[in-house]
Each structure stands twice: as C-alpha cells, then as structure tokens.
Amino acid sequence: MATIKIDGLKKRYANGFEAIHGIDLDVADGELVVIVGPSGCGKSTLLRMVAGLETITEGTLSIDGTVVNDHEPGQRDIAMVFQNYALYPHMSVFNNMAYGLRNRGVGREEIKRKVADVAAILELGDLLDRKPAQLSGGQRQRVAMGRAIVRDPKVFLFDEPLSNLDAKLRVQMRIEIKRLQRRLGTTSLYVTHDQVEAMTLADRLVVMNAGRPEQIGTPMDIYTNPASMFVAGFIGSPAMNFLALERMEGGRLRLPGSEAMLAEDDGSNGAPVLGIRPEHMRTVGTAADADIVLSVDAIEPLGADTLVYGRALGQEGEIVLRLGGSHSIGEGDNLPVAFDRNHLHFFDRANGRRADVRT
Amino acid sequence: MVENRPFLTLLSHLIMIAGVAIVALPVWIAFVISTMDATDLLGGVAPLWPGDQFLENYATILFQGEQASSAPPVLLMMTNSLIMALGIAIGKIVISIISAYAIVYFRFPFRMFFFWMIFMTLMLPVEVRIMPTFKVIADLNMLNSYAGLTIPLIASATATFLFRQFFLTVPEELLEAARIDGAGPVKFFIDILLPLSRTNIAALFVILFIYGWNQYLWPLIVTTEDSYYTVVMGVQRMVAVPDADPIWHYVMTTALLGMLPPALVVLFMQKLFVKGLVEQEK
Numbered sequence: 001m002a003t004i005k006i007d008g009l010k011k012r013y014a015n016g017f018e019a020i021h022g023i024d025l026d027v028a029d030g031e032l033v034v035i036v037g038p039s040g041c042g043k044s045t046l047l048r049m050v051a052g053l054e055t056i057t058e059g060t061l062s063i064d065g066t067v068v069n070d071h072e073p074g075q076r077d078i079a080m081v082f083q084n085y086a087l088y089p090h091m092s093v094f095n096n097m098a099y100g101l102r103n104r105g106v107g108r109e110e111i112k113r114k115v116a117d118v119a120a121i122l123e124l125g126d127l128l129d130r131k132p133a134q135l136s137g138g139q140r141q142r143v144a145m146g147r148a149i150v151r152d153p154k155v156f157l158f159d160e161p162l163s164n165l166d167a168k169l170r171v172q173m174r175i176e177i178k179r180l181q182r183r184l185g186t187t188s189l190y191v192t193h194d195q196v197e198a199m200t201l202a203d204r205l206v207v208m209n210a211g212r213p214e215q216i217g218t219p220m221d222i223y224t225n226p227a228s229m230f231v232a233g234f235i236g237s238p239a240m241n242f243l244a245l246e247r248m249e250g251g252r253l254r255l256p257g258s259e260a261m262l263a264e265d266d267g268s269n270g271a272p273v274l275g276i277r278p279e280h281m282r283t284v285g286t287a288a289d290a291d292i293v294l295s296v297d298a299i300e301p302l303g304a305d306t307l308v309y310g311r312a313l314g315q316e317g318e319i320v321l322r323l324g325g326s327h328s329i330g331e332g333d334n335l336p337v338a339f340d341r342n343h344l345h346f347f348d349r350a351n352g353r354r355a356d357v358r359t
Numbered sequence: 360m361v362e363n364r365p366f367l368t369l370l371s372h373l374i375m376i377a378g379v380a381i382v383a384l385p386v387w388i389a390f391v392i393s394t395m396d397a398t399d400l401l402g403g404v405a406p407l408w409p410g411d412q413f414l415e416n417y418a419t420i421l422f423q424g425e426q427a428s429s430a431p432p433v434l435l436m437m438t439n440s441l442i443m444a445l446g447i448a449i450g451k452i453v454i455s456i457i458s459a460y461a462i463v464y465f466r467f468p469f470r471m472f473f474f475w476m477i478f479m480t481l482m483l484p485v486e487v488r489i490m491p492t493f494k495v496i497a498d499l500n501m502l503n504s505y506a507g508l509t510i511p512l513i514a515s516a517t518a519t520f521l522f523r524q525f526f527l528t529v530p531e532e533l534l535e536a537a538r539i540d541g542a543g544p545v546k547f548f549i550d551i552l553l554p555l556s557r558t559n560i561a562a563l564f565v566i567l568f569i570y571g572w573n574q575y576l577w578p579l580i581v582t583t584e585d586s587y588y589t590v591v592m593g594v595q596r597m598v599a600v601p602d603a604d605p606i607w608h609y610v611m612t613t614a615l616l617g618m619l620p621p622a623l624v625v626l627f628m629q630k631l632f633v634k635g636l637v638e639q640e641k
Contacts, residue, residue: 053535074541086532090554099550100540147540 002077002154002187003029004050008059011045019045021211022059027204030185032178036198037208038234044159046208047191051080051157063154074103079148080157083164085140087132093119093143094128097150104151118150121180138169145177149184156181156188162197174200195235199223207231224343229352232275232345238307238320240345241281243274243292253346253357256314258291262339263346263357270350272357278307278322280343283335290336294319301326308335386618393417393611416612425597425609433613436590439508440572441620443589446509447571448564455515456556459522460548464534474523481516485577493580503584512577518563525559526552561631569621590617 004027011020020042027033035043048054050061052073060067068076079100087096094115101111119125122142132140141161148156161177162170178201181188192198198205199219207214207222207230215227219235226232232240245253245262252264253272262274284290294310301307308321308329321337329335346355388407395410424432461467462474485492492511501507529552537547553560578589588596594613598605625632 051535051539053538073535073538074543078539080536080539082532082536084530084532086530086536088533088536088551090551090557099537099542103541103546147536151540 002064003027004155004187004189005062005065006046006050006059007062009046009049009056009061010058011042011049011054012057019211020049023206023213025206025213025216027187027189030187031203032181032188032190032201033204033206034190034192034198034202035206035208036192036195036234039193040210041208042211043191043193043208047080047157047159047189050155050189051078052076076155077153078155078157079151079153080159081144081148081161083160085132085144085164087140087143087147089132092129092131093124093135093146096132096143097147100147100151114150114152115146118146121149122146137165138173141165141169141173145180149180154187156186156190158188158190158192160192161190162192162194170197177201195237199235205235207234209234225354226275226345227354229273229275229347229349232347236277238278238322240275240277241319242317242347243276243312243315243319244349245272245274245346247272255291260291262344265346265355265357270348272355273347273349275345275347276339277343278320280340281321281337282340283321283323283327284338285336287334287336289338291339292319292337294321294335294337296329296331296333296335299329299331310335312337386615389611389615392608393615395608397606397608399608412608416608417616420609420612421616425606425613430593430596431585431588433590433593433616435586436588436593436613437616437620439505439587440589440591440617442505443508443574443578444568444571444620446505447512447574448567450509450513451515451518451567452560452563454513455518456522456553456560459519459526460552462519463523463526464544477514477516477519479516480514485512489576489580496581502581503587505587507581508574508578508587508589509571512571512574515567518567521559521563522556525556529555558631558634561628561634565624565628565632568624572621593617 004025006023006025006027009020009023010018012018023046025033035046037043045054049056052068052071056069061069063076063078088099091099097115097118098111101114106114115128116125119128122145124139124142124146127135127139127143132143135143141164144161158177162173165173174197177190190201192201202219204217205219205222206216209230215222215231217225222231222235226235226240229242233242243255246256247253247265250264253262253274254260255262255274265272287293292312292315294308294312296308296310298309299306300309303326304324306323306325306327306329308323308327310319310321312319321335346357347353348355391406391409393416394413395406396412396416399406399410420432421434422432424430424435430436458477462470462477496502496507496511499507501510533551534547537551542550573591574589575591575595578587579592579595582588582592590613594610594617597610597613
C-alpha cells in the first residue's frame with residue numbers, strides 16, 4: 001500500500017528534446033490513475049520514469065514518502081505490465097512468475113504457495129508448466145499480470161497492456177483488471193491511448209498533450225467540464241463537435257444564421273467556439289425550433305444508437321449527432337437539430353482553453 | 360516447388376548422387392586402404408573392397424603409433440587435438456559472448472571504437488600474424504603447452520559479431536522486465552541472455568570445434584615435443600617421412616580417425632546447429 005508523489009518531473013533527452021515539461025501529480029493509496037493521450041505525448045515516458053527505466057532530468061519522485069529518483073527499478077518495489085508482455089520466452093509460466101521472487105530471496109515453499117495463489121486468481125493453474133510460446137495472447141496477458149501481482153508490490157504500472165489483444169478480449173480484460181485492482185487495493189498507474197479504456201478504468205484521469213498534463217480529474221469531471229478543446233475532443237466517442245460562433249453587439253454570442261443567443265461574454269475571448277457532444281443534441285420538428293439544420297451525408301446505425309454525420313450552414317467542420325434507437329433518416333435529408341442548453345461548452349479558439357462566458 | 364515431373368525428379372536425384380559420390384568415394388577408398396596390410400598396396404592400385412587388417416591397423420596406430428616416422432600413438436594426438444579444439448571453441452564462445460554483451464548492453468567510452476577494433480581482427484588470422492604471435496608465445500614460455508596451442512586462436516570477431524546481432528534482436532522489454540524483477544547485469548546475462556542464446560552457442564560450437572580441430576600451421580610451429588602433436592599435423596608428418604615411402608595404410612587409418620570427431624560433433628549437434636542458424640526462439 002503506497003502513495004506516489006510526482007513533483008515537477010521533467011525529462012530532457014541528451015539531444016535536447018524535452019519529452020515532459022513538468023508534471024505534478026499525487027496518487028493516493030489504492031488509487032488507479034490513468035494517463036491518457038495521443039502517441040508522442042510523453043505518457044509512456046512518464047510511466048517509465050516512475051518505473052526507473054528512464055532517468056529523471058528534474059523534479060522528484062517519491063513512492064510512499066521516499067524519494068526514489070536514484071533507485072534502481074528493482075529497488076522501487078514496483079511491478080510493470082508491458083504492452084508486448086515481455087515474458088521470458090525460455091521459462092515456464094511458473095518460473096516467469098517466480099523469477100522476481102527468487103531474486104528477492106523468497107523461500108522455495110513460499111514461492112510455490114504465492115504462485116499457486118495468484119495462478120488460482122487468474123485461472124492459470126493448468127498452464128504453469130507451459131512456455132509463453134504455447135499460450136494464446138489473452139493467456140500471455142494473464143501471465144504478465146500474474147508476474148506483477150505475485151510480487152505484491154507497492155505500485156502497479158501498466159504500459160498499454162491491452163493494446164495487443166483483440167477487441168472482445170480487450171473489453172473482458174479491462175473489466176478484469178479493474179476488479180483485480182479493487183480487490184488487491186494496489187496503487188496503480190495505467191497508460192493508454194484508448195479513451196474508452198481510460199474512462200472505464202480510472203479513478204482519476206490525467207489527459208496529456210505534448211509533454212504537459214492538460215487536465216487531471218475524475219473521468220466524469222473531465223467529461224462534463226473539459227478544460228480545453230484538446231481534452232474535449234480527446235475524451236468522448238464520437239468526439240465533441242466544435243461550432244464557430246458570431247459575436248453580436250454587447251458581447252452576445254450566437255451561431256451564424258441563428259437568432260438564438262447562446263451566451264454573452266465581455267469580449268475578452270478571441271474567437272469563441274461552441275462545443276457540444278453528439279449525445280447532447282436532439283432532432284426537433286421544425287427549423288424554427290432548431291439551433292442548426294444538419295444536411296445529412298452519412299448514417300451509422302449501431303443498434304442501440306444511430307450516429308448521424310452532416311454539415312451545417314456557416315460551419316466548416318463535420319458535425320456528428322448521436323440519437324438513441326434507430327431512425328429513418330436518409331442521406332441528403334435536412335435535419336433540424338436543437339442543443340441541450342445544460343451541456344454547452346465554450347472555448348477560446350486562440351488558446352484552446354475554456355472560455356469565461358455567461359449563459 | 361511441388362511439381363510432378365518424373366524426369367526432373369530422376370535428374371535431380373542423379374545430380375545429388377553424383378555430388379555424394381564425389382565427397383564419399385575418397386573417404387571410402389581411405390577406409391579400404393586403412394584395412395589393408397603393406398603387401399596388398401604394393402601393386403599401386405587402390406582396391407575397392409576392405410581387407411582383413413582392420414583391427415590390427417587401428418589398434419597399432421591408436422596405441423603404438425607409426426614407428427617409421429616415430430610419430431606418437433594416435434590416441435595421444437587425438438587427445439591433444441580434442442583439448443585444443445575444445446579449448447578454442449569454448450574459449451572463443453566465452454570471450455565473444457561476454458564482449459558482445461558489453462558492446463550491446465553497456466554504454467562506456469570508446470564503445471564503438473572497441474567494437475571496430477574487434478571487427479578489424481577479422482583481417483588478421485593467425486597465418487598473417489604468425490611471426491609476431493610466435494615471438495610473443497615463445498617469450499611467455501608457452502611453446503609446447505596447451506595454453507600456447509589455444510590462447511592465440513581464441514579471440515574471435517566472427518563470434519562476437521554473431522552474438523551482437525543476436526542480442527540486438529532480443530526485445531528491450533525483456534531487459535526492463537528483468538530489471539524490475541530485481542535482476543542485475545550479471546543475473547540478466549546468466550538467467551535470461553545465456554538460455555536464449557542456447558541455439559546460437561550450439562551452432563557456433565560446431566563451427567568453432569571444427570575450426571580448432573583442423574588447425575595445422577599453428578600447432579606445427581608451436582609444438583616441437585611429440586607429446587603435444589595434434590592429429591592433423593601428425594598425418595602430415597607420416598606422409599613426409601624422409602628417405603622412405605609413406606606407409607599408406609597407417610596414414611589412411613590416422614586420417615580416418617582424425618576425421619571422426621568433427622563428424623561426430625556435426626552428427627550429434629546438427630539439430631541444434633540448424634536451429635541456431637535458421638530460427639530464433641523469442
């Protein structure tokens with residue numbers, strides 16, 4: 001049981017490239033924090049710095065109150081699950097799990113007992129004599145998890161552990177990881193580029209972009225109050241729609257071609273943008289009640305939902321609308337759409353941050 | 360090619376049989392001669408069927424040696440050859456796997472410089488540097504010793520290069536996982552890298568054992584005492600007897616005995632050998 005304290009952590013490579021520009025993060029005991037972001041945002045680098053596989057250029061990293069900047073990975077009492085599992089190919093499943101324990105001088109009988117316990121949890125009991133090459137992807141994933149769990153470390157680190165699995169298995173393992181983490185109560189850092197994984201697993205979410213944390217918060221907090229256009233566009237699927245606004249006299253903001261005033265500001269926001277999630281729009285009977293009229297160009301019926309893609313007058317980007325159930329909408333239709341006034345987000349196009357407006 | 364053409368099958372078999380014959384026939388004739396006694400060979404024509412002197416010839420040559428050229432018993436020479444070949448093969452593998460480990464996994468000053476230094480020795484086999492190497496070995500009082508026979512031949516750029524290439528294909532995550540599991544550099548080397556290199560080591564062992572066994576010039580130069588003669592140079596001594604004809608049935612017996620150990624090594628290790636050259640277990 002442990003806490004992690006990351007204080008002003010920076011990573012600069014020998015060639016001068018700065019991968020991480022400074023991160024502060026406190027992870028509470030037993031918390032699962034997911035670090036999410038597009039590739040190249042520095043999320044894996046951050047995780048590897050916590051693991052001790054990358055050196056720390058600046059700042060301090062403490063695990064359980066001890067500064068571990070200069071500790072070897074083996075001394076930090078952490079366990080890591082790799083994307084490609086990194087199982088030792090010449091060792092049996094049993095030996096893969098036992099290796100870390102042996103290196104720590106755990107007795108033979110105790111190793112046997114611990115491995116058997118973990119194998120039972122992960123349903124690996126029948127596979128202990130196999131080599132990794134004889135296992136399926138999902139089984140290898142379990143062994144990698146088992147190797148981490150059996151050591152009973154202070155911290156679990158997950159580096160995109162589900163990326164190499166097929167879609168169905170990924171969903172299954174996602175739930176299993178969450179259950180397991182709850183059951184063991186081990187403090188965990190989890191890196192992924194998949195926002196669904198991030199939303200479903202996280203106690204708290206760190207959304208990273210270009211070496212900086214854009215927002216840190218609970219998944220719902222980030223979903224309902226994204227701090228920037230980047231976060232708003234990254235979290236949620238399909239992504240949030242962004243619509244250009246016109247500023248009228250008195251700082252009132254409206255959609256081009258629409259009469260309805262959506263908000264007003266003091267004029268300090270350079271180019272105001274409206275953000276609205278696909279699930280917060282609905283169809284209305286007439287164009288008079290609508291905020292925009294969507295000219296539909298594609299429809300994706302998903303069964304439970306229907307995604308409608310189209311364009312609106314005065315807007316450059318494509319707009320996506322999520323409707324519950326199935327609908328008889330055809331391509332080429334003009335669909336009057338109204339927005340849910342409780343779920344409007346305003347951003348400043350110039351700096352991408354949330355804009356300060358009155359609705 | 361999966362084709363059903365009887366003529367092609369016949370032709371390719373003929374070609375292969377011809378190839379086998381070219382290799383096997385001289386060996387067969389050597390074997391036939393090694394079972395004759397001196398009088399059978401006076402006619403100057405090599406017979407094609409074995410004679411009845413098999414046991415006598417082999418026993419004489421193994422335990423007493425050929426008296427005319429005062430060569431030592433072949434058993435002694437074969438032991439010497441074995442010690443030299445094993446020493447060279449094991450020494451080369453040990454040295455080169457360790458240096459490849461250093462070059463691939465450690466960052467130290469002049470790393471690439473050392474790598475290219477090792478690589479350059481490819482251009483300097485013993486035959487090229489034989490005089491200076493002899494001088495060094497003589498000054499170190501290592502003439503007529505197993506150390507003198509093996510040590511100058513041990514450094515191997517080829518093996519270092521082969522291990523380096525293999526280590527570069529081992530996924531980095533394995534090292535990282537081992538570090539997290541608390542393994543230091545030595546533990547990682549012994550527990551992970553060595554077992555993974557198993558097939559490579561076996562393949563190299565076969566090649567290097569034969570290389571060591573077949574050494575001719577170097578043992579000829581550093582050994583002057585009978586008790587350190589190797590079998591490959593021993594055969595040559597039997598052929599080059601002064602003022603007499605070589606005793607061919609003894610020469611052939613020795614030659615066949617000399618061919619036996621490398622053939623056995625290939626035979627018993629061929630499965631691992633092919634595996635090591637073709638596939639990699641990862």
